[in-house]
Amino acid sequence: MQSYFQQLAAAVCTPIAGADRVTLYFSAESSDFIRFNHAQVRQATHVDQRYGTVSVVAGQKRASSSISLGGDLAADTADLLAERTALLAQLPLVPDDAYLLQPDAVVHTERSATGTLPTPAQLIAAVAEHAAGTDLVGFYAAGSVVRAFADSRGQRNWHSVESFHFDWCLYREKDQAVKCSYAGTDWHTPEFARRVQEARTRLALLALPPKTLAPGAYRVYFSPVAVAELLGTLAWGGFGLKDLKTGTSTLLLAHQGKAALSPLLTLTEATAEGIAPRFQSDGFTKPDAVALVRAGQMAASLTAPRSAVEYGMPTNGCGEGESPESLAMAAGPLPEAEVLQTLGTGVFISNLHYLNYSDRQACRMTGMTRFACFWVEDGKIVAPIPVMRFDDSFLRMFGPGLVALTDHAELVPADGTYGARQLQSITAPGAIVEGFALTL
Template sequence: MSAETVEQVAARVLASAKAAAKDAEIRVDVRRTGAANVRFAKNEVTTSGEYDELALSVWIGLGKRAAWASTNQSDPRSVAALVDRALAMARLSPEDPETMPLLSPQTYGTSAAYDDRLAAMTPAERAAIAGRAIAAGDAAKVQIAGFLQRRVTDHAIASSTGLAARHRETSATYTVTARTLDASGSGWAGREIHRATDLDDASLARVAIDKAARSASAKPIPPGKYTVILEPQAVAELLMFLPDAMNLRSVDEGRSYFTGKTSEKVFADFVRLESDPTSPLTPGSPFDAEGMALAPQTWIESGRAKDLFVSRFWAQQKGGGVKPTGHHTIHRLSGGSAASLDDIVKDTKRGLLVTRFWYNRMLEPQTVMVTGLTRDGLFLVEDGKITAPLTNFRYNESPITMLRNVDAMTKSTVRVPVWGGTWHVPALRTNEFTMASPSAAV
C-alpha cells in the first residue's frame, strides 16, 4: 500500500478530478482500514488474519446531476479511470432535486478516538486473549468460541469547495460464547472498545462460562407481558431501531411514530439519549460522510423527543432557522441512578433477566415495532434473586415502549457490539415487555 497519507491521496485525487471536470463540484473520500483478528471455536484457535485496504471514492456534481465512483487503487492510472467513470455517470444521471451543493470548509472538534496501544496490538497479544478464554473453557468443561477483531481507520475528505477533514480511530470487538457439553446451556459476553486498557477479556470469558452453566436445563414459562431486566447488549439491540424514527422529514410527512407527538411525553422522565463524538465518553468522528461538523445533540430529554435528525435538504425546505444536525452514528443512553445490574436484580420482585437479543428485525416502522429472539441466557428473577434458567422467547416490542416503561437504569454505560452504529448503553429494567411465543433454540 502507498506510503502517502490519506490526506495526500485525497489532495492528489482532487487535483486530478479538478483537471478533468473543471466546472464540476467534486468531493473525494479516502478511507484506509487495517484490521487484525483471531477466531476460536470448540476450544481451539481456528483462524487468524490481518488485512489492510484502501477505499477511494469520488463524487462529481453537475448542477442537480451527480454520481459516485469507487475503487481500491490509488495509482495515477486508476485515479484517472475513476474520475472519468464518475464524470460519465454524472452526465448520464437524471436530475435529482434533493442534490445539495458541497459544504464549505468546516471547523471540527477534537476527538480522542485513537489509541496507540490498541493500534499496535500484536498477533501474540491476540493469541493470548484467545488462549485465556480457551483455558477457562477447558477448566470449566464447556465448549468455548469467540472472535476478536482490532481495527485502525484513517479517513480523509477533500472537496472542490476547500473542505478538508481527517479522522483516525481505533476500535476492537470481542465476543465470547460458551456452551455446556450437553448443549443445554449457552452463555455470551461481548464488548466494543476504543482503548486497549478497556478490554477485560478474562472477565468476559468468565461471564459467558457462568451463564452457560446457569442456563442449562432451562424450564418453560408461558408467553405474556413481563417485567424484564435487559443487560446492555439487549438494550442496544432494541434501541438501535429508534434513530430512524426520530427524523424530522418522516415526522413532517406522517411516516413516523413521532408525527403529532413531538411535544408529548412519550418516555420516562429520567431518560436521556445524546450524541457527542467529541466527548471522552463517546469518542468518534467529528464529521459525517459529507464532511459536516457534528455538534453535540440531545435527542431525548425530560420524557420528550428534544431534537430530531434533520438532513441538509430538509433544513433548506423547512427554512425558518431550521438547521441540519448531520448524520450521527454514535449514541449514548443515560439518566439512571442504579449502581449496578446486581442492584437492579436485587430490587426486582419478579421478572426476567435477558442477556441479549438475536435476529432482530423491524416489524412495523410506524410504531417502531421490532421482533427478535432471546439468546444465551434467560433467567427468572424472584424476590431479588435469580432462581431458574428459562427457555427462550420470541419478543415483539418497541424501543419506545421500552423507554416509556423503564423504571430503573444503571448509572454507568458500556459500549457494546451492534451493527446499527456505535452504542454506549446501561442495563435497565422495564415493564409490560411482550414475550410473544416460545423459541426452542438454546
C-alpha cells in the same frame, strides 16, 4: 496513511474547468480477524483495503465513482485522476438534482486515536490461558479504521481510530450458551479474564432446572447489550426528519403527544463520545451532540442534506439514511450491584435477537430472547428460562413501563464486518421495565 491521503487529495481535489467542486472521500482499514472454536484458533487472517470515491459537481449536477486503491501513491493517483476525467465528461449528461446540497463553510477536523491493541499472538495466548477447558466460540476483529474527506476548496477531514471488538460465547449444550463481548481502544488482559470468569459463573447457572414461563406481562431487567438491541431497532426510522415529515417515523405518536416517554429517558446522537467520524461523505460536519429525546420529550431530528433542502430545515450533517451513528442513552441512578434486588421477582434478559417491527406506527417491536436469560425470585437467580418471543411497544417499555436505569452505560460497537469494519456504536445502560410482553 494520512500523508498518503493528503497527497492523493492534493492531486485530485484541484479546481478544474467544467466543475464547481471536486471531492474525494476515502475509507481504509488494516484489520486482524481471528475466529475461535473450543477456545482454539479456527481461522486467522489480516485484511488491508482502501477505497476512494471521487465526485465532480457543477450547479445541481453531480457524478461520482468509487474505486479500490492498492496503496501505491503514483498508481492510485493516476487511477483517481482517470476517474475524475471520465466523470467530467459524463457530467453534462447527468440530470439536475433538485435536492443536491453542498457545504458552504470550510471546516477542518482531525482525529487520530491510537489504541493499545494485542498482537494476534497475545490475543490467542490470552484466550488459551483464561478460557481453557471451555467451548469458547468467538470472533475477534481489531486494527485501524480510517475515514477522510477532501475537496477542491481546501477542506480536509481526517478520522483514524484503532480499536478491537471481541464477541464470544461459552457454549454448554443444545441451545444453552452465555454471550459476552469486550470492545474498546485499549486492551487489558485482566479485564478480559474477568469477563470470561463472569461468563463461567453464568454458564454454571444454566445447569439449574429450567423454568418454563407462560405468555404474559413480566417485570424484566434488560442488560445494556439488550437495551442496545432495542435502540438499534429504534434507529430504523425513529429519528430522521424525512420519516417524521412523511408520517412514517416509528416515534410519530411521541412527536404528536399521543404517547408519553418516561422522563428518565434521554437519547442523544453523541458524536463527540462515539467512534464514528465527525463528517460524512459530502463534507458536512456534525455537531458534538444532537439531543433526540430530552427527559422524555422529543427534541431534534437527524436531518440529512437532502432532507434539509426538501423541507427547508438546517442540516446537522447526518448521513443520507438519517440513522444515528453514535446513539447514547443517558444512564440513571440505579447501582449495577442492586439490579437483582431492585428487579425482585422477574426475568433477567441478557440478549435479544431477530428484532423487527411488528407495528411501525405503534413502535411495536418483536424478537426473541437469547442466550443466558434467567428467572429471578426475591433478588436471586433461581432458574434459566427457555427462549421466548416478545412483542411490545418501545413507547410503552420506555414510557410508563420504565422503572429504572443503571448508573453505568456500556459502549456497544457495531459488530458488522460485511465488506468492511463499521464505526457505528450505541451506548446504553441496563433497564428495569414493568409489564414486558412475552408472547410464546
